[in-house]
Amino acid sequence: MFCWYYGGQIPTQFYLILTTEEAVTGSKASSYYQKIVTTLLFEIRLFSNASYGYPAKIGNCGTGTVLTIISGGPPPSIWSVVMNLRRPNANEATGTVNRSRDVVPMSGICTRCMDGCKGNCEIWLSSFRGREVLYPGPFGEITTGADKNYPIDYSHLNIQGYAVGAKGLPEGIDIGPDTAVFSAVNTETEYGWGRNVKMRLPIFTGALGSTEIARVNWEHFAVGAAISGITIVCGENVCGVDPGLRLDSKGKVVESPEMDRRITTYRKFHEGYGEMLVQMNVEDTRLGTAEYVASKHNLDTIELKWGQGAKCIGGETKVKSLERAIELKKRGYIVLPDPLSNETLAAFKSGAIKEFERHSRLGFLTREGFFEEIDRLREIGFKRITLKTGAYSMVELAMALRYGSEARIDLLTIDGAPGGTGMSPWPMMNEWGIPTFYLQSLARDFCEKLLKKGMRVPHLAMAGGFSDEPNVFKALAMGSPYFRAVCMGRGLMIPGMVGKNIERWITTNDLPKSVSKYGTTVEQIFVCYEELREKYGSRISEIPMGAIGIYTYAQRFKTGLQQLMAGSRNFRLSTISRGDLMALTEGASKVSGIPYVMEARYNEAMGVLLD
Numbered sequence: 001m002f003c004w005y006y007g008g009q010i011p012t013q014f015y016l017i018l019t020t021e022e023a024v025t026g027s028k029a030s031s032y033y034q035k036i037v038t039t040l041l042f043e044i045r046l047f048s049n050a051s052y053g054y055p056a057k058i059g060n061c062g063t064g065t066v067l068t069i070i071s072g073g074p075p076p077s078i079w080s081v082v083m084n085l086r087r088p089n090a091n092e093a094t095g096t097v098n099r100s101r102d103v104v105p106m107s108g109i110c111t112r113c114m115d116g117c118k119g120n121c122e123i124w125l126s127s128f129r130g131r132e133v134l135y136p137g138p139f140g141e142i143t144t145g146a147d148k149n150y151p152i153d154y155s156h157l158n159i160q161g162y163a164v165g166a167k168g169l170p171e172g173i174d175i176g177p178d179t180a181v182f183s184a185v186n187t188e189t190e191y192g193w194g195r196n197v198k199m200r201l202p203i204f205t206g207a208l209g210s211t212e213i214a215r216v217n218w219e220h221f222a223v224g225a226a227i228s229g230i231t232i233v234c235g236e237n238v239c240g241v242d243p244g245l246r247l248d249s250k251g252k253v254v255e256s257p258e259m260d261r262r263i264t265t266y267r268k269f270h271e272g273y274g275e276m277l278v279q280m281n282v283e284d285t286r287l288g289t290a291e292y293v294a295s296k297h298n299l300d301t302i303e304l305k306w307g308q309g310a311k312c313i314g315g316e317t318k319v320k321s322l323e324r325a326i327e328l329k330k331r332g333y334i335v336l337p338d339p340l341s342n343e344t345l346a347a348f349k350s351g352a353i354k355e356f357e358r359h360s361r362l363g364f365l366t367r368e369g370f371f372e373e374i375d376r377l378r379e380i381g382f383k384r385i386t387l388k389t390g391a392y393s394m395v396e397l398a399m400a401l402r403y404g405s406e407a408r409i410d411l412l413t414i415d416g417a418p419g420g421t422g423m424s425p426w427p428m429m430n431e432w433g434i435p436t437f438y439l440q441s442l443a444r445d446f447c448e449k450l451l452k453k454g455m456r457v458p459h460l461a462m463a464g465g466f467s468d469e470p471n472v473f474k475a476l477a478m479g480s481p482y483f484r485a486v487c488m489g490r491g492l493m494i495p496g497m498v499g500k501n502i503e504r505w506i507t508t509n510d511l512p513k514s515v516s517k518y519g520t521t522v523e524q525i526f527v528c529y530e531e532l533r534e535k536y537g538s539r540i541s542e543i544p545m546g547a548i549g550i551y552t553y554a555q556r557f558k559t560g561l562q563q564l565m566a567g568s569r570n571f572r573l574s575t576i577s578r579g580d581l582m583a584l585t586e587g588a589s590k591v592s593g594i595p596y597v598m599e600a601r602y603n604e605a606m607g608v609l610l611d
């Protein structure tokens, strides 16, 4: 809604451009805009200590009206803006808010904290709901991404554009304006140590595991990934939390209807591009998940999980019923509070405890253990083994790259902080781990060192906060030639959920205006529907609308990526290089090694200018 700033200049004016939803006329207009502007001014003051004046025009505003908010004082120093990167103690993620408009930046406590306050900061709520407040909610209905404002991210890079050349067009083509069109850009990628997997786009899903949001949306996500030609990652603990799980006398999986459903749903529309990976953690290994998916489903690829970007403890979910909490505890999970203790039973009975947390264990990595596990999985019959690591320290990153190289793994996904999640502790999400931009810069540097040592580096994917094609382009360019794809968690889940909800709204005749302005039928609403009907014929009825949402988003992503690639004269992904980027800040240049904007291609320019 308004321009924002980082580091550099603080703008002396903001423009508030009203969209259809925000355009209100008549008697309510004045107070409506007063509220928006007051909130806006508060936000601005919060971050910059600047004072800005109310716009002159504040009533009877229609769509597209521009309200100009002008600074009432001198711009604040840059230092005051970047000093604090996150204010704790209140966030929509935890359903909390400060009572006061003035808040101490580091503590997040209101400058005037009142005895008698009726809420609703995190400390206030934690005073009677305790550990519940650690988690974003409501569980099963949301995903969250931490909003700590790390000093450097991919917005500190820009993509070079050129007026000459075209790299990567098929051999023999006469290069010119008629052949080098952006729709001719090839966005296909592949990964693997030898038996490679092709994908139509350089993106794949985050790990959709045992969280409720992954379970209820799986059909949409899986079919959407299959028809879009990308890989889907089935996360950890799916067998372990399956209510229909049957174990043998040794505690190994003999039947998991939920895992069966996940694999068969993806395969129904799989067309040779992308694949389904199943992730394993400590509990999955104990339960024999790998043996089950290999023997029953002949799955090609398994993923070892060391960690993720959102947290540095094991995966977790919430459990609402006492019976289920006891069942999961008996299956070997850590369930807190202990559903078998007398005090927990009493608190659950009285209604004070309404839910339980099911946690996975921490892993303990050793070189020997890793290679033994790789050998075991290859003996079980997996053709490919991938590894996912989190935003751990440099040492664990070095371990992942070095061990991964020696073990000839097929893909290493490196997930930076903060990462998105269906359930992770909110403070941990914000405050742990190496942020994505820094982690990828380190990873690339380590790859160069391994290469110099004569070692082959496995194909890499980056994860942790990606949602659009420009940042995917930047990650592939910055990490070239090692990075083959980007793992996109929440960004690929949203279209699945939007499509699913449109289906529901059509059925209940309850389409919101934001959708119904495009039409009221599936044919009118989804721009790609007829294209899919042409391709799949009568099978179109088997494709859930969430999948159509993912496909439609994938087509937008593809077109946007093709445009960026054509502008930088790259007609296939393998020609994208670090030279296609410039750093907009010296800090980003120092971290990434990408030349600062005033130095990028300077010598070449001087050659043209002065030769």
Ligand code: SF4
Pocket: 097, 098, 099, 100, 108, 109, 110, 112, 113, 114, 117, 118, 119, 120, 121, 122, 123, 124
């Ligand atoms: S208890 Fe109330 S007044 Fe005190 S910091 Fe929390 S929200 Fe603010």
